[in-house]
Amino acid sequence: MQNNVVQLHKDAPQDAEDAPDTRSVLTETIIDVIQDAEPRPVDPPAEAPPAGTWIAEKQAYLAEAPPVVPTFLRNATEFINGARWTVSYYAHVTGFHALRAPVYLARLLLRAPRGAGRLTVRWGKWVADTEARPVEAKAAASADIEAWLSLSREKSRRVRPRRIASLAVATTTGITSLISSFLVPGWTLTAAIAAVALTGVAGKKGDKPLITRYVATNVLRRLDSTEVFDALAAIGIEGKKGRKGVEFASEVMRDGPGWRAEVDLPPGIEATAVLEKRSALAAAMRRPISTVWPEADRTAHPGRLVLWVAQRDPAKAGRKLWPLMKDGQADVYEPLPYGFDPRGNLITITLMYSNLLVGGIPGSGKTSCALAIVLGVALDPSAELWIYELKGSGDLDSVKPICHRYVSGDDDPDLEAALAGMRSGIAEYQRRAAFIRSLPASEVPEGRKVTRALAEKYPEQNLGPRVIVIDEVQELFTHDDYKEEAATLATRLIKKARAYGIILILLTQNPDAPSLPSSVSSSVGTRLCLAVMDWRANNNVLGTGAYDRGLRATDISIDEQGTGILARGREGITVRAAFIKQTEAEDIAKRALALRTAAGTLSGQSVGAVVEELNVETVVDHLRAIWPDGVDSVHSHRLVEALARYRADLYGPWTEMDTAAASTALSAALKPFKVSTRQITIRECCGGAKGLRWVDIAPTEDSE
Secondary structure, X not given: OOEEEEEEEEOOOOOHHHOOOOOOOOOEEEEEEEOOOOOOOOOOOOOOOOOOOHHHXXXXXXXXXXXXXXXXXXXXXXXXXXXXXXXXXXXXXXXXXXXXXXXXXXHHHHHHHHHHHHHHHHHHHHHHOHHHHHHHHHHHHOOOHHHHHHHHHHHHHHHHHHHHHHHHHHHHHHHHHHHHHHHOHHHHHHHHHHHHHHHHHOOOEOOEOOOOOOOOOOEOOOOOHHHHHHHHHHOOOOOOOOOOOOEEXXXXXXXXXXXXXXXXXXXXXXOHHHHXXXXXXXXXXXXXXXXXXXXXXXXXXXXXXXEEEEOEOHHHOOOOOOOOOOOOOOOOOOOEEEEEOOOOOEEEXXXXXXXXXXXXXXXXXXXXXXXXXXXXXXXXXXXXXXXXXXXXXXXXXXXXXXXXXXXXXXXXXXXXXXHHHHHHHHHHHHHHHHHXXXXXXXXXXXXXXXXHHHHHHOHHHOOOOEEEEEEOOHHHHOOOOOHHHHHHHHHHHHXXXXXXXXXXXXXXXXXOOOOOOHXXXXXXXXXXXXXXXXXXXXXXXXXXXXXXXXXXXXXXXXXXOOEEEEEEOOEEEEEEEOOOOHHHHHHHHHHHHHHHHHHOOOOHHHHOOOOOOOOOOOHHXXXXXHOOOOOOEEEHHHHXXXXXXXXXXXXXXXXXXXXXXXXXXXXXXXXXHOOOOEEEEEOOOOEEEEEEEHHHHOOOOOOO
């Protein structure tokens, strides 16, 4: 084999005499190139055993094998929680019965006469050997003298010792009791009461138990495989005759404050079939529906069901405190603490680069959700809060002192203020987008979006998160004059502003189709659906097909306030918002005010300034917003009518003109933007007239 030497570079001259310093080190990098050499991996992969062999099968089992040490022993929190619960449970049971011990004793004493009578009858029958009488009577009736004599002798042999023993015990007990009553009267009285109480045990009634039953409505029995089998069979989930049925993938185990069962359903049955029958499953298990939580394990296969059953009814469990209740600071760029799942695990919500839609019927706990979210934002000094509470109830007044803009009310001026806030949000994202586009790629390695690093590097640009909260947004979407513009502005903010730190949070108590435009509901990234009445409202909030995938807020009771389905994409989890009292919210807001004062980030209304709600939209932007989908050309008078519906405050006067004057007004308004109307013939509509083509106003790539 021929070796070729390729000299890549030489850091010293060939001639040592030419070197300026003989002490310098001569270095040369050389690589050997071997012809026809096969490549050799630097890190050879581990050789896998041939498929189908015994070793391959065992390796597959080992990959899915359960941990050697149970979870509750590896997780200190679960161990402490389990130990605390066990001690508290048995301590409570002991205290419960200890307090009622005098009642139990009184019941025994009252039952003593009945018990004494029963014991006397039993003793008399034993001494008289009454159980042998039927046999003796049969022998006498058959006139079998020998058998009768034999039975008589056997009875005498049994009865005589019983009579002697009874007499001896009675005499000894009487004498001992008489002497003890004089020598140790206290002990004698105690023994007498105990004897009477024991006698009362025999006087129990079948319908009245001696000991009061310990009933804990929020503590449930242990889950076992028999209960799971029976419950699934009751709702029609069982294998057909002669075929494979329900099987356990692992044994029923403890999982936090409850039990977890992993079940492989019969072939051809998906786990969603159980999710659809959650209420029926809970009824079959005779457990509250709030304790039964089936879910699909998509990491295994569609037929794998994970059934988690709470040991304590979450709806009746004690309140878990919001993590930032007493101290701490939030970061909107990171997930914010929100609430807890049925297992008690903390659930967070990510707002940055997303938007949030919250929907539920009145009384479902929307205020609790809003407080948990808004207070989290308030505890980030860099985040700017714009709140429009269109109910006018003052539920969010606690954060008013730190808001850049705060509006509370349901009158037209309040609705107009909310529209102005969204217009200002669009103007702000356009400003930020222009600045981000001007930066070199080296400063935006994660993509052209606002990051905390950029916001801190360019403080003069004011790139911190702006969170716009609109509560009772259905007031905007159903208003005759504002609904079209509100839907357009919200959709535009949701689709384009999130990358630039403009976050829109919409809350509604009427998530039906008219109150929640499809352009809005289909674009939101994060969704939270509280209790709703039907599958339509469920899908309006959680997205098309959510109900069929098992994400069903219809199963949530209105009594479970703050509980809902939190979804991002196609997957969702059940979560209950951390409950924060109004007084606690005020204390948290005071901490937020102190943080912002120290950071110097108070602005707008919080410092007494008049908020200037910027609006850089032009007539061209409005034409783009109202332009019919898929239409190339529209006559000017049709556009004027649509503009008047979209922005009656600006274009309403044009409708009072005749058609020619209105078209002229539109043409004049477009001149500064170098857009001209032209004669357009639309045969299927109304012939020829002045109009516009979409290509004349279509946005360019860099227009926003």
